[in-house]
Amino acid sequence: MGDKGTFWMPEQASKMAAEIDSLFYFVFWISVIFFVGVIGAMIYFAWKYRHRPGEEHIPDPLPEHKATEAAWIVIPLILVLLIFTWGFKAFLKLNMPPPNAYPIQVRASSWAWNFAYPNGTSIGTELHVPVGRAVKLTMSSDDVLHSFFVPAFRVKFDVLPNRYTSVWFEATQVGEYDIFCTEYCGTGHSGMLGKVVVHTEKEFNEWLQSSGQGDMTPEEYGQVLYTQQNCIVCHSVDGSPGVGPTLQGLYGRNEQLQDGSSVLADENYILQSIVEPNFQIVSGYPPAMPATYATLPAEQLDALVAYIKSLAN
Amino acid sequence: MGSSTVTAVHGEAHPAHLQHHFVSSDQQFDAAKMGMWLFLVTEILLFAGMFVAYTVYRVWHPEVFVAGATLLDPLLGGFNTVVLLASSFTVALSIHYIQQGNRTGLLINIFLTMAAAVTFLVVKYFEYTHKFHLGIFPGEHYAYSEVSMPYVAQFFSIYFVMTGIHGVHVLIGVGLFIWLAVRAIKGHFTAEWYTPVELVGLYWHIVDIIWIFLFPLLYLI
Amino acid sequence: MAHGHHITPFRTLLQTFIALIALTVVTVAASQIHLGPLNVPIAIGIAVVKASIVAAFFMALKYDNRVNFLVLAIGLVMVVVFISFTLFDTAFRGDIENVDHRTIDQIERTEEALKAREGQGPGGG
Amino acid sequence: MSAATNSDVGADAPAVHYLNHDKSIRSWLLTIDHKRIGIMYLVSVSIAFLVAGVLAMLVRYELLSPGQDVMTAETYNKFFSMHGIMMVFLFIIPSVPAVMGNFALPMHLGAKDVAFPRLNLASYYIFLLGGVLVVIALFVGKVDTGWTFYTPYSERTSDAVLFMTMAVFVAGFSSILTGLNFIVTTHKMRAPGLTWNRLPLFVWGIYATSIVQVLATPVIGITMLLLFLERLLGIGIFDPALGGDPVLFQHFFWFYSHPAVYIMILPAFGIISELIAVFSRHPIHGYRFVALSSVAIAFLGFLVWGHHMFVSGQSAVSSIVFSLITYLIGIPTGVKMFNWVATMYRGSISFQTPMLHALSFLFLFAIGGFTGIALGVLALDVHLHDTYFVVAHFHYVMMGGTVIAALGGLHYWWPKITGKMYNERLGQIAAVLIFVGFNVTFFSQLVMGSQGMPRRYYDYLPRFETMHEISTYGSWVLGAGLFLVMFYLLASLVRGRQAPANPWRAATLEWTHATSPPDEHNFHHTPIVTRGPYDFRAVELGGGDGHAAHAVPGTAAPTEA
Numbered sequence A: 001m002g003d004k005g006t007f008w009m010p011e012q013a014s015k016m017a018a019e020i021d022s023l024f025y026f027v028f029w030i031s032v033i034f035f036v037g038v039i040g041a042m043i044y045f046a047w048k049y050r051h052r053p054g055e056e057h058i059p060d061p062l063p064e065h066k067a068t069e070a071a072w073i074v075i076p077l078i079l080v081l082l083i084f085t086w087g088f089k090a091f092l093k094l095n096m097p098p099p100n101a102y103p104i105q106v107r108a109s110s111w112a113w114n115f116a117y118p119n120g121t122s123i124g125t126e127l128h129v130p131v132g133r134a135v136k137l138t139m140s141s142d143d144v145l146h147s148f149f150v151p152a153f154r155v156k157f158d159v160l161p162n163r164y165t166s167v168w169f170e171a172t173q174v175g176e177y178d179i180f181c182t183e184y185c186g187t188g189h190s191g192m193l194g195k196v197v198v199h200t201e202k203e204f205n206e207w208l209q210s211s212g213q214g215d216m217t218p219e220e221y222g223q224v225l226y227t228q229q230n231c232i233v234c235h236s237v238d239g240s241p242g243v244g245p246t247l248q249g250l251y252g253r254n255e256q257l258q259d260g261s262s263v264l265a266d267e268n269y270i271l272q273s274i275v276e277p278n279f280q281i282v283s284g285y286p287p288a289m290p291a292t293y294a295t296l297p298a299e300q301l302d303a304l305v306a307y308i309k310s311l312a313n
Numbered sequence B: 001m002g003s004s005t006v007t008a009v010h011g012e013a014h015p016a017h018l019q020h021h022f023v024s025s026d027q028q029f030d031a032a033k034m035g036m037w038l039f040l041v042t043e044i045l046l047f048a049g050m051f052v053a054y055t056v057y058r059v060w061h062p063e064v065f066v067a068g069a070t071l072l073d074p075l076l077g078g079f080n081t082v083v084l085l086a087s088s089f090t091v092a093l094s095i096h097y098i099q100q101g102n103r104t105g106l107l108i109n110i111f112l113t114m115a116a117a118v119t120f121l122v123v124k125y126f127e128y129t130h131k132f133h134l135g136i137f138p139g140e141h142y143a144y145s146e147v148s149m150p151y152v153a154q155f156f157s158i159y160f161v162m163t164g165i166h167g168v169h170v171l172i173g174v175g176l177f178i179w180l181a182v183r184a185i186k187g188h189f190t191a192e193w194y195t196p197v198e199l200v201g202l203y204w205h206i207v208d209i210i211w212i213f214l215f216p217l218l219y220l221i
Numbered sequence C: 001m002a003h004g005h006h007i008t009p010f011r012t013l014l015q016t017f018i019a020l021i022a023l024t025v026v027t028v029a030a031s032q033i034h035l036g037p038l039n040v041p042i043a044i045g046i047a048v049v050k051a052s053i054v055a056a057f058f059m060a061l062k063y064d065n066r067v068n069f070l071v072l073a074i075g076l077v078m079v080v081v082f083i084s085f086t087l088f089d090t091a092f093r094g095d096i097e098n099v100d101h102r103t104i105d106q107i108e109r110t111e112e113a114l115k116a117r118e119g120q121g122p123g124g125g
Numbered sequence D: 001m002s003a004a005t006n007s008d009v010g011a012d013a014p015a016v017h018y019l020n021h022d023k024s025i026r027s028w029l030l031t032i033d034h035k036r037i038g039i040m041y042l043v044s045v046s047i048a049f050l051v052a053g054v055l056a057m058l059v060r061y062e063l064l065s066p067g068q069d070v071m072t073a074e075t076y077n078k079f080f081s082m083h084g085i086m087m088v089f090l091f092i093i094p095s096v097p098a099v100m101g102n103f104a105l106p107m108h109l110g111a112k113d114v115a116f117p118r119l120n121l122a123s124y125y126i127f128l129l130g131g132v133l134v135v136i137a138l139f140v141g142k143v144d145t146g147w148t149f150y151t152p153y154s155e156r157t158s159d160a161v162l163f164m165t166m167a168v169f170v171a172g173f174s175s176i177l178t179g180l181n182f183i184v185t186t187h188k189m190r191a192p193g194l195t196w197n198r199l200p201l202f203v204w205g206i207y208a209t210s211i212v213q214v215l216a217t218p219v220i221g222i223t224m225l226l227l228f229l230e231r232l233l234g235i236g237i238f239d240p241a242l243g244g245d246p247v248l249f250q251h252f253f254w255f256y257s258h259p260a261v262y263i264m265i266l267p268a269f270g271i272i273s274e275l276i277a278v279f280s281r282h283p284i285h286g287y288r289f290v291a292l293s294s295v296a297i298a299f300l301g302f303l304v305w306g307h308h309m310f311v312s313g314q315s316a317v318s319s320i321v322f323s324l325i326t327y328l329i330g331i332p333t334g335v336k337m338f339n340w341v342a343t344m345y346r347g348s349i350s351f352q353t354p355m356l357h358a359l360s361f362l363f364l365f366a367i368g369g370f371t372g373i374a375l376g377v378l379a380l381d382v383h384l385h386d387t388y389f390v391v392a393h394f395h396y397v398m399m400g401g402t403v404i405a406a407l408g409g410l411h412y413w414w415p416k417i418t419g420k421m422y423n424e425r426l427g428q429i430a431a432v433l434i435f436v437g438f439n440v441t442f443f444s445q446l447v448m449g450s451q452g453m454p455r456r457y458y459d460y461l462p463r464f465e466t467m468h469e470i471s472t473y474g475s476w477v478l479g480a481g482l483f484l485v486m487f488y489l490l491a492s493l494v495r496g497r498q499a500p501a502n503p504w505r506a507a508t509l510e511w512t513h514a515t516s517p518p519d520e521h522n523f524h525h526t527p528i529v530t531r532g533p534y535d536f537r538a539v540e541l542g543g544g545d546g547h548a549a550h551a552v553p554g555t556a557a558p559t560e561a
């Protein structure tokens, strides 16, 4: 199989993947056998019993064989029951996390993913997990239906608003794998992508300790977070307005607010804008910024502020 | 069922009501009636959707349905039940009479049925306006502070949608009875041919049957 | 041609009507007594009986072509299928832990209620 | 009765027939002739197919390479939604029943018309109203919900969805009335001697379909109504923000829409049964099994809707129940497949265009069916759900199955409907083009789907590019084939050779007892049926109608061969 997967199936990177693939190929080969049988017979008969010009005979009707009819009812029946049993056992395994699985909270919103770890670290777009350890994602959505899909792990489950659902997997290979949103969620549906980054246990712990900062400076880290936390979706850093105002030159600017007043954008203002976005609304913009950033760990908030500061004119 | 195929006998005098593509009046009548039954089944399945919603939310939040029922008046509901049952009786009588060729009996019973249907709607109107007055609206507009547990709005959504669609059916029934009355007065119906009366009768009984379920489900339990 | 059509006698119709009224009284009465979990099945049972009476006599199914009964019966089977198969989901939602059987609203309300209880301090409950 | 002769089925063009006995526009618009209504449906659904097909070509063109090619994401989402909605509600559901059912069913039964001709016309106009609402929705705003209208997204996006829900509601009504009409027609309008065992299998197919239409369609009605009210009044049955349950919406939707896929395929099965028998000159093998399997599929079809919801959050119990029953449908379907192939055994098979489509149907539908089985496997569906594997599955069964069968049926009845023969050579070329183009378009989608390419994606990762390219090129071949069909069919109206009464030497009543095109009232005399629908020998010996001198007159049914 190797890393690239087979003709039909993508690479395998989780414990369940191999079983799902065997199941797939089992169904596949049964189908091929029946297909070749039925369509082969069709082609053969079509050729063998083709009408020959000049021939005017009308074939005799065939009698109905109870035994034949019974055979082609019973044999497929047995086969599908077999497939069913296997499929349903694997389905239960696929959906029942082992009790000591590592818990991660997933929030989906149009059109971004956010992953929160038990120690408070939270990160957008990139899901970091350790290899060889069961991970359980508890998922919910802020708005409409989404669906969490990692082909390499063969897992998928819908993410619902107002209800927790979960998936679990145990990654078997270090590497990066795609996350897709597979429940249609509007204009940005096809852009609602992510990555699973599978680390060794040691790397993972280091990453978690530093909340992903590693040895970056706060400004650099803020820049990473700007993408990871999806600020980029609404805020540009090149001066062009988006859903929200641009962050370029924000620091030190006199910001016009919706209620007519104005305020100097200093560190405090920026911090407050992130954790309590609806407190002061910038004039000309909707109060559309999610309030979820309040739960970011302090280092990350500091890093973001530092980064925005670095964008001052 | 092979018996329903009929032998074509050409040259037989066709009664005026017999359409050209039917062979006999019986065939035409049976066909119309079966068509009506099929239509009634579609009505049942239409309401089935709401019964499913009812069952699902009742299983999830039984307490809400008990509380909701206390806000509905079983006396008014019961009165309306009796009214509808009576109208079912009169509509059955109207068919009974026309089958015997009694056109006066037919007409009287059509009017009685119509009166019952209108009574039903009037009572429903007062029930609705009373609710609106209290601020009981379906879904997110629900604003009655006395009973404000979670999901009570769902109960009233279901209540309004179910009784609303049922009410629309009653209203359509009234229209049909007016139409029947006009034709009856014009003397269109005879003991030989009264298909429209039969069909509207069937329709009306289904409207009644649906209410037979709505009443206990919404008002009583 | 009317010879083919069954004419339901007045007596039968009247009896049907009286039976229906009687059952309506029974169902209202039964709902006023508290029978615990029995109230719901009794009410539905009576409604089913009433509906059958209407169908059999007022709608003359009892005397009618069998095919019309079949039409109705198949329709009702589908209603039962719709309700029961939907209940397979909604009544068992969350049976294998990968889906929470409560909504997030419900979870939050429970937590708030618990907090409120704690807030009252020991002995407050 | 038995004095009637073969003269009424002569090869000459009848001077007066249903198409020309009254040529005024009014006589068309107000017609209650089932054949003319069939033609009006044919024109309408062909337009819907053309528009939806062109949208599909644009969708495919956009997917030729990653990123934006010719349209924005919003336009793309609008286009694939319109493609799905129009294909399903305006094209495929009315296609076979309302076009070929309307035309052929009463004739198969030896009836002068359907049971309720005026209702039939009404259901056409209701359908048209549905179509108009779709067009309004198209212009009022963006409907980008997909054809599934899942809540809560469908409650958040543009208000044009209101029109679309009404359109679906209205179109559903039309479908109900058609089904109701056909059921009663089949029960009450059969010609003397036409017992249930002598019904052509096309009638069985339409009959089973009609049952599903009557039982399932009201539920899409109430679903759309609730969705409408939910948007308008916020009744909170489906919207989680108001305490509703989005998964409940999916139950409502699929309670209709799964049976609806059998509304699409059962009439196609009926057509294929006719075609295979006629072009093999062999009575269908296992007639009763083929007939009753349609009814079995119709019934089982109501018990599997949850297989669209294995990863939606429904309970595991229901997933398991739905999955189990899903496979059971493979069994009666298999019975049909096997019997069709067995019908060819020892036949005398000719390869005119309708038969080419029938063979191509067997090939494509088998793939579609087996991919359906793969999707029904609980653990596999987790991986395959909402990927192009599903897209390929349903195009294999809908386009490769129903549409190909409908094309076969259209070619088969074309001489009867129009009285003209189309160009056989072009017909065969087009059939091959369509077959090849179809496989290229959708087999590549099977592969990319199982590789993980999600559906409803405007943009995609580079690793799927090759497969998308192949698929798009295939769609051009497919489109070329279909346009060729349109071209030579239209051309045949002007330049086509006059069709004989029974060009295929078939044995059902519309061929043996009626001219091409038929008389206004179908038959000069009500046929009396004394034989089965696939008794080709009787056709050959006695001119095929039950009236020939040696045929047993009267209604007594002789034992079947």
Ligand code: HEA
Pocket: A034, A038, A076, A077, A079, A080, D148, D261, D262, D264, D265, D307, D308, D326, D327, D329, D330, D331, D333, D334, D335, D337, D365, D366, D368, D369, D370, D371, D372, D373, D375, D376, D377, D381, D384, D385, D386, D390, D393, D394, D397, D398, D401, D402
């Ligand atoms: C014409 C329409 C049509 C037909 C006939 C079918 C037929 C079948 N479909 Fe399909 N289906 C759709 C239209 C159709 N489908 C559509 C439109 C969707 C997607 C909707 C959306 O999400 O937008 C869909 C989606 C869909 C799903 C959900 C996938 C997902 O979203 O995750 C599933 C899952 O079980 C499924 C299964 C089946 C099965 C088991 C059959 C069976 O009936 C097939 C039976 C046939 C055979 C099996 C082949 C012949 C049999 C033999 C030769 C005998 C031997 C057989 C065995 C040994 C098994 N279909």
Ligand code: HEA
Pocket: D046, D049, D050, D052, D053, D054, D056, D057, D059, D060, D080, D081, D083, D084, D085, D087, D088, D091, D092, D145, D146, D147, D148, D391, D395, D398, D399, D403, D441, D455, D456, D457, D458, D475, D478, D479, D482, D483, D485, D486
């Ligand atoms: C009957 C059903 C039907 C048919 C026939 C088709 C036909 C085609 N479909 Fe369709 N498709 C759906 C039903 C159908 N589709 C549905 C339900 C969806 C899901 C939507 C959703 O997700 O909500 C979908 C989605 C869908 C997608 C996925 C979009 C996405 O997920 O992002 C794609 C992508 O390739 C696609 C492509 C095609 C193509 C290339 C054809 C081609 O086969 C089209 C070829 C047709 C023509 C080129 C028109 C030619 C016609 C004439 C010339 C008229 C002639 C008249 C006569 C012969 C009488 N379709």
Ligand code: CUA
Pocket: A110, A111, A145, A146, A147, A181, A182, A183, A184, A185, A186, A188, A189, A190, A192
């Ligand atoms: Cu989120 Cu699609």
Ligand SMILES: [Cu+2]
Pocket: D257, D258, D261, D304, D305, D307, D308
């Ligand atoms: Cu399905």
